[in-house]
Amino acid sequence: MSVQRLLLLEAKFKMHLLLNEDKEIAIAKINPHRDFYNVRKVDTHIHHSASMHQKHLLRFIKRSLRDRVVIFRDGKELTLQEVFDSLRMTAYDLSLDMLDVHADNSTLHRFDRFNLKYNPCGSSRLREIFLKTDNMIDGLYLAQITQELFADYQESKYQMAELRVSIYGRDKEEWNKLAKWICDNNLYSDNNRWVIQIPRLYHVHKRTTSSIRVFSDMIQNVFEPLFKATISPEEYPQLHLFLQQVVAFDSVDDESLGERKIWKDPPTPDTWDSEDNLPYSYYIYMMWANIHVLNQFRRERGFSTFALRPHCGEAGDLDHVVAAFLLADGINHGITMRRSPSLQYLFYLEQIGLAVSPMSNNALFLQYDRNPFDIYFKRGLNVSLSTDDPLQFHMTKEPLLEEYGMAKQMFRYSNVDLCEIARNSVLQSGFEDCVKSQWIGANYYLPGPSGNDISRTNVPDLRLHFRWAETSLEWRRQLRNDRHMTLEEEQSYVAEW
Amino acid sequence: MSVQRLLLLEAKFKMHLLLNEDKEIAIAKINPHRDFYNVRKVDTHIHHSASMHQKHLLRFIKRSLRDRVVIFRDGKELTLQEVFDSLRMTAYDLSLDMLDVHADNSTLHRFDRFNLKYNPCGSSRLREIFLKTDNMIDGLYLAQITQELFADYQESKYQMAELRVSIYGRDKEEWNKLAKWICDNNLYSDNNRWVIQIPRLYHVHKRTTSSIRVFSDMIQNVFEPLFKATISPEEYPQLHLFLQQVVAFDSVDDESLGERKIWKDPPTPDTWDSEDNLPYSYYIYMMWANIHVLNQFRRERGFSTFALRPHCGEAGDLDHVVAAFLLADGINHGITMRRSPSLQYLFYLEQIGLAVSPMSNNALFLQYDRNPFDIYFKRGLNVSLSTDDPLQFHMTKEPLLEEYGMAKQMFRYSNVDLCEIARNSVLQSGFEDCVKSQWIGANYYLPGPSGNDISRTNVPDLRLHFRWAETSLEWRRQLRNDRHMTLEEEQSYVAEW
Numbered sequence: 001m002s003v004q005r006l007l008l009l010e011a012k013f014k015m016h017l018l019l020n021e022d023k024e025i026a027i028a029k030i031n032p033h034r035d036f037y038n039v040r041k042v043d044t045h046i047h048h049s050a051s052m053h054q055k056h057l058l059r060f061i062k063r064s065l066r067d068r069v070v071i072f073r074d075g076k077e078l079t080l081q082e083v084f085d086s087l088r089m090t091a092y093d094l095s096l097d098m099l100d101v102h103a104d105n106s107t108l109h110r111f112d113r114f115n116l117k118y119n120p121c122g123s124s125r126l127r128e129i130f131l132k133t134d135n136m137i138d139g140l141y142l143a144q145i146t147q148e149l150f151a152d153y154q155e156s157k158y159q160m161a162e163l164r165v166s167i168y169g170r171d172k173e174e175w176n177k178l179a180k181w182i183c184d185n186n187l188y189s190d191n192n193r194w195v196i197q198i199p200r201l202y203h204v205h206k207r208t209t210s211s212i213r214v215f216s217d218m219i220q221n222v223f224e225p226l227f228k229a230t231i232s233p234e235e236y237p238q239l240h241l242f243l244q245q246v247v248a249f250d251s252v253d254d255e256s257l258g259e260r261k262i263w264k265d266p267p268t269p270d271t272w273d274s275e276d277n278l279p280y281s282y283y284i285y286m287m288w289a290n291i292h293v294l295n296q297f298r299r300e301r302g303f304s305t306f307a308l309r310p311h312c313g314e315a316g317d318l319d320h321v322v323a324a325f326l327l328a329d330g331i332n333h334g335i336t337m338r339r340s341p342s343l344q345y346l347f348y349l350e351q352i353g354l355a356v357s358p359m360s361n362n363a364l365f366l367q368y369d370r371n372p373f374d375i376y377f378k379r380g381l382n383v384s385l386s387t388d389d390p391l392q393f394h395m396t397k398e399p400l401l402e403e404y405g406m407a408k409q410m411f412r413y414s415n416v417d418l419c420e421i422a423r424n425s426v427l428q429s430g431f432e433d434c435v436k437s438q439w440i441g442a443n444y445y446l447p448g449p450s451g452n453d454i455s456r457t458n459v460p461d462l463r464l465h466f467r468w469a470e471t472s473l474e475w476r477r478q479l480r481n482d483r484h485m486t487l488e489e490e491q492s493y494v495a496e497w
Numbered sequence: 498m499s500v501q502r503l504l505l506l507e508a509k510f511k512m513h514l515l516l517n518e519d520k521e522i523a524i525a526k527i528n529p530h531r532d533f534y535n536v537r538k539v540d541t542h543i544h545h546s547a548s549m550h551q552k553h554l555l556r557f558i559k560r561s562l563r564d565r566v567v568i569f570r571d572g573k574e575l576t577l578q579e580v581f582d583s584l585r586m587t588a589y590d591l592s593l594d595m596l597d598v599h600a601d602n603s604t605l606h607r608f609d610r611f612n613l614k615y616n617p618c619g620s621s622r623l624r625e626i627f628l629k630t631d632n633m634i635d636g637l638y639l640a641q642i643t644q645e646l647f648a649d650y651q652e653s654k655y656q657m658a659e660l661r662v663s664i665y666g667r668d669k670e671e672w673n674k675l676a677k678w679i680c681d682n683n684l685y686s687d688n689n690r691w692v693i694q695i696p697r698l699y700h701v702h703k704r705t706t707s708s709i710r711v712f713s714d715m716i717q718n719v720f721e722p723l724f725k726a727t728i729s730p731e732e733y734p735q736l737h738l739f740l741q742q743v744v745a746f747d748s749v750d751d752e753s754l755g756e757r758k759i760w761k762d763p764p765t766p767d768t769w770d771s772e773d774n775l776p777y778s779y780y781i782y783m784m785w786a787n788i789h790v791l792n793q794f795r796r797e798r799g800f801s802t803f804a805l806r807p808h809c810g811e812a813g814d815l816d817h818v819v820a821a822f823l824l825a826d827g828i829n830h831g832i833t834m835r836r837s838p839s840l841q842y843l844f845y846l847e848q849i850g851l852a853v854s855p856m857s858n859n860a861l862f863l864q865y866d867r868n869p870f871d872i873y874f875k876r877g878l879n880v881s882l883s884t885d886d887p888l889q890f891h892m893t894k895e896p897l898l899e900e901y902g903m904a905k906q907m908f909r910y911s912n913v914d915l916c917e918i919a920r921n922s923v924l925q926s927g928f929e930d931c932v933k934s935q936w937i938g939a940n941y942y943l944p945g946p947s948g949n950d951i952s953r954t955n956v957p958d959l960r961l962h963f964r965w966a967e968t969s970l971e972w973r974r975q976l977r978n979d980r981h982m983t984l985e986e987e988q989s990y991v992a993e994w
Contacts, residue, residue, distance in 0.1 A: 028594045032587075036593065095529065095531055095535075108909075368907060394902070396893045397894070397895065401892050402892065405893060405903075
């Protein structure tokens with residue numbers, strides 16, 4: 001059934017364009033002042049340590065070549081000059097080819113090699129010095145790069161981001177260190193909110209960190225500090241402040257790795273002491289359960305809450321997407337759903353947000369012209385465009401615009417299409433209600449055209465009317481099927497409801 | 498035969514990559530300082546009046562809203578404010594949707610509609626005010642925009658352009674006016690050389706300009722002033738100065754229009770008084786003949802000479818490409834050759850430069866993933882990437898990088914591939930020998946690795962050795978075929994030669 005409904009939705013959208021695209025474009029044209037460049041766009045999926053443009057990182061490294069002790073390696077304290085000497089390089093010599101952080105043909109279907117690209121010059125030293133928050137110089141360089149990045153966002157005015165930083169769950173001090181780094185370096189921007197990514201690395205911690213004995217040790221390291229900071233914010237002033245800028249949790253790692261499937265009677269976290277990792281769905285459930293309780297707790301105290309927006313469906317089995325459908329507020333990628341009409345249809349009905357990064361997929365898992373982004377968009381799924389890792393995939397100083405530009409070229413999007421995608425990105429994001437009202441309209445949470453303000457979104461009501469009419473129709477159809485109603489029964493039911 | 502040779506060349510290149518790509522990348526990596534960002538790239542095909550980014554033009558228009566008489570229309574002198582009033586707009590209202598200069602779905606296979614996009618807000622007034630050199634304000638605004646553009650090029654340091662400006666051939670004063678505009682506004686940049694484009698519009702001039710009676714009137718208007726300025730430069734100081742910055746002639750118009758085919762006994766230009774236009778090949782021959790004589794004339798006097806690099810093979814019949822093969826030094830587009838292996842092979846053997854603009858083609862004539870650029874590149878044709886009209890096709894402030902970036906994504910190019918394409922663009926360009934030596938190596942005119950300087954081009958000798966070995970092989974093969982030589986005869990012939 002799903003496949004037919006989806007094909008029908010796609011056909012109807014194409015029909016809508018054939019009949020109404022001229023009108024939509026004309027409406028957007030007489031809409032004063034606003035165009036695609038000055039509607040708000042949120043980069044809904046971007047990793048902090050790869051958020052800068054490669055040329056930006058290179059210039060920063062060259063600029064930073066002062067004599068300051070930056071790292072402790074092989075029993076010695078090294079200055080940056082000494083690190084370069086040990087790598088047999090001078091700052092003048094350094095080129096982007098040497099830096100070697102850009103995805104290339106060697107990374108296709110090799111997430112492991114892609115991960116190595118995070119090391120500038122293939123050297124974990126430079127990664128530690130420039131791209132880590134917790135190093136000998138207290139993450140000073142990464143803080144400076146981040147400030148420059150924020151300045152760029154602010155200058156562009158209409159581009160926002162949700163930068164992801166890692167919490168590993170190896171010990172309980174991670175949160176305080178991260179919060180200290182953020183607060184001490186004053187890393188706040190109106191154009192950014194933070195997302196916390198938890199790498200699914202229990203099996204690694206188990207081997208390397210003596211304090212991680214069972215799976216629940218890791219989970220406790222991640223969540224206990226948050227409960228504590230929520231109970232007594234005065235004891236954790238920096239963490240409390242930082243948490244107000246955190247809007248969501250993400251779960252990250254290579255989804256294409258094989259994994260043990262779900263059990264009939266799954267183990268509890270405090271009994272899992274195996275050296276093997278746990279499956280994706282287990283992680284997601286544990287994160288959801290903790291975030292759910294934490295949110296209730298925070299809501300009671302009048303504090304901000306967190307969404308769960310994991311990486312999901314970039315590769316690997318479809319049960320990842322099933323788990324996320326049940327538990328997540330939105331996902332990143334979701335391209336494996338191209339193989340499952342039923343899941344696609346469910347995501348459509350629930351309008352769960354998908355932050356897709358076709359240029360990243362193209363480098364890692366799926367050729368651009370086979371990316372399902374366009375089909376999802378036409379069928380009416382709630383999709384946005386995001387960059388994932390500008391350091392590794394993009395060419396210009398405006399990575400998000402480059403991402404939109406490539407989609408425009410490949411899928412022949414009009415400005416109206418692009419503005420609809422930009423509006424989706426604001427809806428999916430974790431920016432506060434009052435901010436979203438400013439950006440896309442006071443009633444943005446209402447469905448269809450009533451939630452639209454063309455003077456802010458540049459999306460004609462006509463487009464959102466079409467989308468809403470279709471979604472309502474599908475909902476009513478499902479309702480009728482679920483309850484075995486006749487058409488008459490359904491009509492009276494809907495009228496009442 | 499050609500198709501087999503081309504397929505073989507393609508297969509060999511793929512083999513070369515499988516065996517040597519790692520090596521090439523490693524060589525480029527240890528090449529100090531140089532990477533794709535700081536090798537020189539020339540935008541070998543870009544039209545001056547669409548060379549600015551759309552946001553640049555919009556901002557400039559908004560900034561220019563001062564009270565200055567800018568145009569004479571409908572019997573009145575109008576200030577820019579009055580022009581906006583007559584269009585019922587304020588500068589604040591103005592958006593890119595209104596400006597409407599970006600190619601969209603309506604332009605696909607409709608060159609006529611594309612041409613209308615040159616009019617900001619669909620209004621020829623704004624085109625005349627902002628994008629013409631010959632208007633009431635003496636092209637002041639376009640000169641200011643050009644200066645800003647030059648400043649951007651200079652800041653980027655490694656990006657060069659060959660901006661095309663039009664000479665129509667309606668009267669003999671056009672050259673002096675253009676030269677005056679260039680010199681009075683000091684429009685010189687180390688990063689730019691000028692190309693003159695002659696629109697193939699005899700039939701329009703014949704109807705609208707009383708002085709154009711026969712075809713040779715137009716040709717004389719184009720070339721006579723150049724001969725005069727070459728004979729007595731002291732009488733035409735500004736034109737003489739300007740001509741030193743002009744490096745080539747281009748021939749432009751919609752190639753997809755139907756046209757009368759070539760005659761057995763073609764008319765001479767001074768007898769063609771019909772209201773119909775002449776075919777593409779006739780124009781190209783006339784341009785070639787005049788440029789050829791003019792060049793000899795200028796060379797004798799120690800002055801600079803001009804190349805013929807027409808638009809060719811964007812659409813329309815293949816005889817356009819045949820004509821260009823016989824007469825041109827390089828062409829823009831050339832994508833219709835995908836249908837003709839013989840022509841492709843001839844362009845390969847002669848290494849005639851092709852300045853291809855896949856993003857422009859995608860908007861007008863050919864979907865990106867069907868663009869032959871990648872096949873041409875793999876087979877070893879001399880191809881470069883160019884933007885054509887950033888105003889109409891590109892999204893970011895770095896259009897040429899965006900063009901390279903999209904090709905990189907679509908065709909999975911390595912940095913070595915991109916640097917080879919950038920090197921081709923310098924070779925194809927009209928910059929002076931001494932400049933090219935600086936940019937790509939002192940012996941750049943030599944074939945194969947002997948012409949390469951990796952410290953400037955970032956292209957490993959390995960790549961150019963492969964290309965040169967293949968080209969030599971094909972040449973020797975042709976030689977043997979042409980002269981019906983045996984392999985032995987050929988070897989002794991080559992040894993002697």
